[in-house]
Amino acid sequence: AQSVAQPEDQVNVAEGNPLTVKCTYSVSGNPYLFWYVQYPNRGLQFLLKYITGDNLVKGSYGFEAEFNKSQTSFHLKKPSALVSDSALYFCAVRDRGNTPLVFGKGTRLSVIA
Amino acid sequence: DADVTQTPRNRITKTGKRIMLECSQTKGHDRMYWYRQDPGLGLRLIYYSFDVKDINKGEISDGYSVSRQAQAKFSLSLESAIPNQTALYFCATSDPGTSNTQYFGPGTRLTVL
Numbered sequence: 770a771q772s773v774a775q776p777e778d779q780v781n782v783a784e785g786n787p788l789t790v791k792c793t794y795s796v797s798g799n800p801y802l803f804w805y806v807q808y809p810n811r812g813l814q815f816l817l818k819y820i821t822g823d824n825l826v827k828g829s830y831g832f833e834a835e836f837n838k839s840q841t842s843f844h845l846k847k848p849s850a851l852v853s854d855s856a857l858y859f860c861a862v863r864d865r866g867n868t869p870l871v872f873g874k875g876t877r878l879s880v881i882a
Numbered sequence: 883d884a885d886v887t888q889t890p891r892n893r894i895t896k897t898g899k900r901i902m903l904e905c906s907q908t909k910g911h912d913r914m915y916w917y918r919q920d921p922g923l924g925l926r927l928i929y930y931s932f933d934v935k936d937i938n939k940g941e942i943s944d945g946y947s948v949s950r951q952a953q954a955k956f957s958l959s960l961e962s963a964i965p966n967q968t969a970l971y972f973c974a975t976s977d978p979g980t981s982n983t984q985y986f987g988p989g990t991r992l993t994v995l
Contacts, residue, residue, distance in 0.1 A: 778922070801981050812886075812972060812986040813925075820981050859924065863982065867932070869915055869940070870984055874924035 771796045773862050775873035782850045783881055790845040790876045792860030802843040803861040803870060804834055813859060819843060830854070850880045885909045886987035888973050894993045901960040903990050905973030913977070914956040915984065916940075916948060919970040928971075931956055963994040 772795045782788045794800055801820055805813040817828025824836045834845045845858060857877050861870040886907045895901050905914065912933050917925040917940075927940030929948040937948060945967060949957045960967055970991050974984040 803983070805986075812988045813974075815983055815985065818981065818983060861984075867978075869927055869930050870982070871927075872917075872925040874922060 771800075771862050771864060771868065771871045773860050773871055773873035775858075775860055775876045777876050778874075779877045779879065781879045781881060784852055785849050788847050788850040788854070788878065788880070790858050790860075790878060792843045792845065792873060793841050794843060794860070794862040795841065796862050796864045798864055801863045801865065802834070802836060804828065804832070804843075804845050805859045805861065805872075806830075807857040807859065807875075809856075816845070816858075850878075852880050852882050854878060855880045886973060886975055886985055888971075888987040888990050890990060891988065892991045894995065895963055896995050897964055899963050899994075901963050901992065903958045903960075903971055903973075903992070905956045905958070905987055907954050907973075907975045907987075909975050909977070909985060910953075911975035911977045911985075912953060913975060913982070914950065915974040915976070916946075916956070916958045917972045917974065918942070918967075919972060919989075925972065928958065960992075960994075963992075965994045968992060968994045 774793045803818045804816040807813050819826045819836045827833045857875045859875050860873040889904045915930040916928040931950045947959045973987040976982045976984045
């Protein structure tokens with residue numbers, strides 16, 4: 770069975786500082802990995818995904834994520850946080866078969882000016 | 883995302899009532915999904931459909947049913963609503979050609995009194 774863990778319910782970071790939102794996963798075989806962001810009163814927006822190839826994936830709004838197979842992690846990063854990055858972030862995984870995404874419980878990011 | 887629409891956006895109902903939530907998409911995707919979001923629990927899959935003739939139960943299908951009326955339409959019904967079905971409900975679509983990246987509607991906030 771597939772699963773995702775986001776170990777932090779809340780991450781606080783000062784504006785201009787680097788941010789990291791953590792994600793670890795469990796899946797049979799090679800994974801497809803995704804990050805989504807949810808702003809207040811909005812649906813989930815796709816940020817980036819890892820399919821194959823380079824372990825560092827770049828996505829929307831300056832975000833990137835690093836796939837680490839040995840640690841089964843896919844942490845979301847940004848070099849310099851903005852107040853507007855404050856939102857709820859979800860990591861998701863699926864295997865290479867015909868299965869829907871499985872989501873983590875979400876991490877609330879708060880960027881403080 | 884305007885490509886995936888949900889109606890109604892908000893609904894308040896009473897225990898025991900039958901409720902239908904509707905989802906329409908113009909993305910041309912074959913695959914559609916219904917999730918519910920509860921604080922601290924992330925997104926949980928209720929039902930999914932890979933084409934018009936295919937319906938599959940997700941993690942939490944009890945108390946729900948679905949209908950795939952056409953490629954573009956996927957409805958979720960609560961047969962007899964109960965208060966613990968109060969949640970935010972999201973519809974999503976995906977295309978297997980894009981590694982099943984899922985695109986979400988804006989959500990329906992349902993309150994069962």
